[in-house]
Amino acid sequence: MVNIKDVAKNANLSVATVSRYLNKNGYVSKKSSERIEQAIRELDYKPSSIARSLSKKQSNIIGLIVPDIKNPYFPELARAVEDMAWSYGYTVVLCNSDEQTEKELLYIERLSQTYVAGLIVTTSLMDPSVYMSINTPIVALDRIIDVAIPTVATDNRKGAKLGTKYLLTNGAENLLCIRGPQGLKTADDRLTGFLEATDEQGLDPIVVTTSFDFKDAAKVIEQTLMLHPQVDGIFASSDTLAIAALHIAHKLEKRVPEELQIVGFDGIALGEMVSPALTTVGQDLYKMGAAAATMLIEQIEGKEIKQTVLNLDAQLIVRGTTRKEAAK
Amino acid sequence: MVNIKDVAKNANLSVATVSRYLNKNGYVSKKSSERIEQAIRELDYKPSSIARSLSKKQSNIIGLIVPDIKNPYFPELARAVEDMAWSYGYTVVLCNSDEQTEKELLYIERLSQTYVAGLIVTTSLMDPSVYMSINTPIVALDRIIDVAIPTVATDNRKGAKLGTKYLLTNGAENLLCIRGPQGLKTADDRLTGFLEATDEQGLDPIVVTTSFDFKDAAKVIEQTLMLHPQVDGIFASSDTLAIAALHIAHKLEKRVPEELQIVGFDGIALGEMVSPALTTVGQDLYKMGAAAATMLIEQIEGKEIKQTVLNLDAQLIVRGTTRKEAAK
Known part of the structure; x- marks a missing residue:
């Protein structure tokens, strides 16, 4: 049975280094890590033996x-x-x-x-x-x-207020908030922040509710934008909802951001993949x-x-x- | 301690129904399920008791x-x-x-x-x-x-051939294949299918390698399209890679699909979210x-x-x- 000494020998490293590597306990250079991985593969060092050396904690x-x-x-x-x-x-x-x-x-x-x-x-x-x-x-x-x-x-309330204010200072006047599910605290807080920003300006925005699902949201947004063509700024309670809004804007041939500005919330990688890339309130x-x-x-x-x-x-x-x- | 009988009584259903529900073993109507869920919440029926009734299998x-x-x-x-x-x-x-x-x-x-x-x-x-x-x-x-x-x-080879042929019958002449990592069988097979389709037409396509990461791919695609502006058809080895190509096309102001056609592979939900929505070889x-x-x-x-x-x-x-x- 192959053991940790064999791995160390094959990798031309000390047992202590291999042990540190296996236990993720202390520094091992990238080069040494690669040599250890190579040795593990070459010797067909079995998972069970690795596990044994790792089983110091009862459950990790x-x-x-x-x-x-x-x-x-x-x-x-x-x-x-x-x-x-x-x-x-x-x-x-x-x-x-x-x-x-x-x-x-x-x-x-x-x-x-x-x-x-x-x-x-x-x-x-x-x-x-x-x-x-x-x-x-x-x-x-x-x-x-x-x-x-x-x-x-x-802080969802504060973040939503920040995003909404940015829409307002950028000239949006007829705002739509696509809020997430009612009763979900995250979505409720984001709505509160949105309304704080619009209240401060004495505005009377439109608020629609949808699940966080892309297709559900797209349907709701399309209906809303057909009913209210004057909407020129959308604050969405998540990036997925914002991307659904962008998708519908393309479908209805509304130019983004010239005719319609959109701000999302979350900061997921997807927001960078769409065109134009999404302005959003990013969480870390x-x-x-x-x-x-x-x-x-x-x-x-x-x-x-x-x-x-x-x-x-x-x-x-x-x-x-x-x-x-x-x-x- | 609340038990299954209490839940059944509260939900006004038989113990057998609640048991079927808890064990996911047999039919329970949506309405009954909702009543059971409500009862579980109202009575604060504890996970441990649910688990006990579910612990028929050693490990599930x-x-x-x-x-x-x-x-x-x-x-x-x-x-x-x-x-x-x-x-x-x-x-x-x-x-x-x-x-x-x-x-x-x-x-x-x-x-x-x-x-x-x-x-x-x-x-x-x-x-x-x-x-x-x-x-x-x-x-x-x-x-x-x-x-x-x-x-x-x-069948990745067959699927890739299908997607590539579609590009060719749609008038694309200067093809680019964005293949995934070399040595990954999935990506290798898709490249083989792509090349089978282009070989049949006696074409000499461009092939570039990238990881499946969006940002890595976007960089490679941008460089390639700058070097080879004549490319009018892209077959990508995954939808993420295809969406990266679409993103770069927007950036370089190439009209899709008029000047550049793109076909992806996978059929993930994201393909429907971008604009224009992605043509792809969809896996089930x-x-x-x-x-x-x-x-x-x-x-x-x-x-x-x-x-x-x-x-x-x-x-x-x-x-x-x-x-x-x-x-x-």
């Missing part, structure tokens, strides 16, 4: 529950959680609750009672007491469940995911958490769906 | 390993795996190997030696012997590892994911697998990035 798996894996926002958050977790020697398993209470309950149950060291939840379908009764360290990410649960989120998704992982691992390892609620500011990312010749 | 968790969760192709596959698994009473945990051998090994190891009933892998970084030595049922999805491992995939992602889940569960439950290799045909999905006034 973190469960991450997301409401909709097809919404590109969540894979980006997941990626950040994973990177940070990995640097601490943890791996992440991802579960999709599909916005169903039953699935969410089942995942939380199966994960927490069996093998995960902790949970990060980006869903909030159930009563806060359910999350609080879980006998496993937990962190809420993106959605606030209860003050008693360590939380990483963005990487920072959010990484902070949630750190907070969880501090709990798991019995350390005191320095900060239990992290409420990050969103930043305006100006791209092509708003006018450049802005206001002062 | 399936592990799904994907190479890059941020590539929208994989969440769509995952969604299908999950739907089918759920209908059999299984849940799915998703792991992102990040195209790193080390991570893939570690996930396979941690998952297979601890708690999953089976694995679906959409990665193929390691030697086939590693996958074959895993002491857990396994299915390869999207990437072919070895004939000895049950596999669900698309839902069917692929569902078939892989079924094949795996048949193995887990000791049934004979009817078919060990499922090689599905891709279909041309004609949208806006190719000319409509096609050929005869």
